[in-house]
Amino acid sequence: MSIFRLLVLALSIAPASAASAPDTSMTQTANGFYAAYATFHPSDGIPDAAGRAKFAPYISPALDKLLAQAAAAQTRFAKANKDSPPLIEGDLFTTMFEGATAYRVGACKGDAKKGSCAIDLAYDNKHDTPTHWTDTLYLMKSANGWRVDDIGYGGSWEYANHGRLSETLRQAIADSGS
Numbered sequence: 001m002s003i004f005r006l007l008v009l010a011l012s013i014a015p016a017s018a019a020s021a022p023d024t025s026m027t028q029t030a031n032g033f034y035a036a037y038a039t040f041h042p043s044d045g046i047p048d049a050a051g052r053a054k055f056a057p058y059i060s061p062a063l064d065k066l067l068a069q070a071a072a073a074q075t076r077f078a079k080a081n082k083d084s085p086p087l088i089e090g091d092l093f094t095t096m097f098e099g100a101t102a103y104r105v106g107a108c109k110g111d112a113k114k115g116s117c118a119i120d121l122a123y124d125n126k127h128d129t130p131t132h133w134t135d136t137l138y139l140m141k142s143a144n145g146w147r148v149d150d151i152g153y154g155g156s157w158e159y160a161n162h163g164r165l166s167e168t169l170r171q172a173i174a175d176s177g178s
Contacts, residue, residue, distance in 0.1 A: 026108035029146040030117045030137050033058040034103045043091040043099045046070045046172070060140050060147040063166070070169040073176035080177070087172040092165065095133050095155030096123045106134070115139045115146065133160075 036054045037043070047055070052067050059067075074087050090097035106118035117137045124130035136152035151165040161168060 026110065026115045026117055026139050026146050027105050029058055029139060029148065030105040030108065030119065033137070033148050034105070034119070037093055037100075037103075040099075043093060045086050045088045045090070045092060046074050046169075047092075055148075058148050060142060060149040063147075063149055066166060066169045070172050073173045077176040087175055088168065091161075092168065093151060094121055095135055095153040095160045095162075096121070096131060097159060097161075098123055098125070101125075105137075108139075110139065113141050114149075115141075116152075138164075 033055065036058060039054060040047070040051060047067060048071060049068075052064060052071070055067075056064065070087070077084070077087055091099035094100045100121040101124050102122040104120040106120055108115055108117035110116060116139065119135045119137050120132070121135055122130050122132045133155040135154045137148055138150040138152065139146045140149040141147075153161040153163060153165075155161070
């Protein structure tokens with residue numbers, strides 16, 4: 001085999017090896033995020049500073065800032081509207097209002113800067129038929145490694161969270177009158 005063919009073969013293999021490396025790191029970040037999430041179950045709305053601290057090793061600075069802004073908006077809204085429900089009720093980090101009782105990180109893919117992981121989620125209250133769905137975790141590469149930057153809600157039922165976590169937070173901030 002000529003040197004040229006060996007070089008072409010080596011270059012064609014290198015991207016596949018590089019692409020698989022972020023997959024493991026993204027999976028580790030996703031698992032860490034959902035392990036922190038599991039400490040909140042059942043989740044209820046916007047996490048306070050202590051709650052955000054549990055997520056801090058796994059979320060991007062941009063998502064942390066958005067969660068802090070939403071928490072501040074919630075505080076201002078609650079003070080101004082004493083008898084109103086919170087801006088966000090139920091689980092914020094999954095499609096299901098009640099949250100997830102189980103998760104499995106599926107395939108992760110991406111490039112050197114951005115990636116995503118399919119997250120298979122389930123809610124089982126032991127009284128009804130379990131609900132299963134897949135959300136998407138969007139990640140970004142920071143100086144400190146992979147971090148969760150957003151969540152895409154994947155459920156399609158009527159009262160499911162729809163769109164993305166970042167959109168939900170921005171809407172809550174807007175609804176607060178801030």
